[in-house]
Amino acid sequence: MADTRSPGRPAVDVVIPCYRYGAMLPDAVHSVLAQDGVDVRILIIDDASDDDSAQVALGLAAADDRVTVRVHERNMGHVLTYNEGILGWASAEYTLLLSADDAITPGALARATALMQQHPSVGFVYGLTHVWQGDTLPTHPAPVVEPRFVVHPGARWLRRRVLLGENCVPTPTAVVRTSVQHRVGGHNADIPHTADFEIWMRFALQADVGFVADQRQGYSRVHGSNMSTPYETADSGVRALRERMAAILSVLGQAGDRLPDVADLERRMRRRLATDAIVKVSRSYDKGRVDDRLCKELIDFATEAAGDVTALPAWQFLRLRQHLGPRIVPALRPLVVTAAVRRVRQRLRDRKQQLSGV
Template sequence: MRVSWPREANDAATVTVVVPCYNYGHYLPQVVHSVLTQKRVAPRVIIVDDASPDGSVEVANALADDDSRISVVSHAKNMGHIATYNDGLARVETEFVTLVSADDIVATGALSRATDLMRAYPRVGLVYGLPTEFRGDPKPSWEEDGARRSNWTIWRGKEWLLWSCLRGRNFIFSPEVVMRTSAMRQVGPYNKDLPHSADFEYWLRTAADWDIGRINGPSQAYYRVHGKNMHITTYSTLQIDLEHRLAAFRVLATAEVTRRLPNGDRFLELAMRGICREALLLAERNLDSGGPTGTSLEFLEVAVAAYPAAAETLRGRTLSYRLRRALAGAAPTGFQNFTESYRHQLNRARWVAWRKVGIS
């Protein structure tokens, strides 16, 4: 890892923002405006409407009629979000590309910050940053966010990959990612067999062959939180999230990746242990907080699926002891309460580290 100060490129980079849309037509003007008002880049927008029944395509076409930098792709029938992503990405002709949901917003200056980094470091294929969650409409003060001082973190791809495997975590949210189009072409399309962790798998495939950059400081994207978010409406539990992470990590042992990452099976083994540790830790935390034993048993199932010898590890034996006490009706001990408080503080420290350099 290295930390670098930003330096501006001499000319404007060409960037295409692919906007997949399904029933989000009322959000389209906002996200398109956030793209076309970006400074020091030459932006284009491709809106891909996936047969929305709410009139989204009419909104998209009206926007395209007003600005030649916008093009619209309209599906005759609903193809699902992965096919929609791939359809839009296949049409990109610019040097850089990003995929932004119709309900999210590109932060002021985000595209120039990301492309400056990739132009300064030709081996960096993907840049991410800090996403900010919001509800309702964005606040005007956010326009000033781009003025915040920033720096860059540059990771060798395999180094970033190792940290992700060891922690069993995805350090990237998604709307803040900007890629080098040549890297996107090499990585290939999103995996249709992983509809709920395809983005994470995509970052893993990218890191197998490209370095990873991160913008530290200002927000790179605004992620809208509402009742229709996929992760809220369908995949809201941490157990399921862990299962999807594990499914994404399995790409590391595929022939596609091992051609570029000869020790991919070793990375996968580390990732499986990382998922196991994470699941066992969450099971412990649930019990230490006085949560239901059923939840911890579900976490234990995830841990065993990732690493069959999970119950034999030190953390697994510790969890077994806690489960026996909880099943017998015993309340968490003072030590358990203290441990949970310590873990809470440790998580805060890791959150600060993630904000600073992009991993935790």
């Protein structure tokens, strides 16, 4: 493919891995090709799909010479496919890894690259997404406010992620500085379902983190074939909790002197994830749907993560629910203070994420 980049304009290489998402692939590709103010190249990697994904991809490439296609002869899995594109192909100043079932908003790449050009210390930029269901990409009115750029010192951003124990970066919005990506390395195949969370934390060890506020940067599609759905719902979330902890422990093990209080951060992170597990059990009582096996798995994880869980406040509230029983607790739910406090705290966290990304 000939290099048609324009001097002086930001160049973004976009990797779109695809497995059985042929019907949704055109939305992702067209959302990139329509970006103003940047030069783009797209690599679609079909991971041996057994639908028409490869044919759809080749048709998109035939229609626009900015699009290249690779088709795997056998399925390599999503992590190796990601790394093939972001490490083995991308060479522009900036890179975006975009799932074939997602898309980006108009102007998203210009906003993300403008932030990084203004702030050379930033290694990656992210933003919020529109979440939608259906076959047709939604349209939204053009933003009436200018984007607001927020820059977080990498270590501070990382500390908050460790202490909250959860990812806040919607993948379709994460534009990275390619040189930092090569320094950080690829996604970790040992934790396939939290590899994205782990790599953003590794970026924060190397560079500052940018956030585009006041304008949405991507579209996250919800459908029956989302790759994350089985992982997030299996075992009432135990697997997700384990991989979240594994991702954080992986990064803390690489932190060195960039995080001077690693031991304390790990202790607090373990207590946080143990609390999350116990809260999941409490919610099953609130809903009157208690599965003894899944509750035991969650409590076993909490004990594995934090040791003696009886000292955690969440444990005391769970013991009260267990005493009352799953038939009585749902009737008292409007009066349960802990549930109300959780809702208020979640709203405050959501508001903070809208304003600053964390």
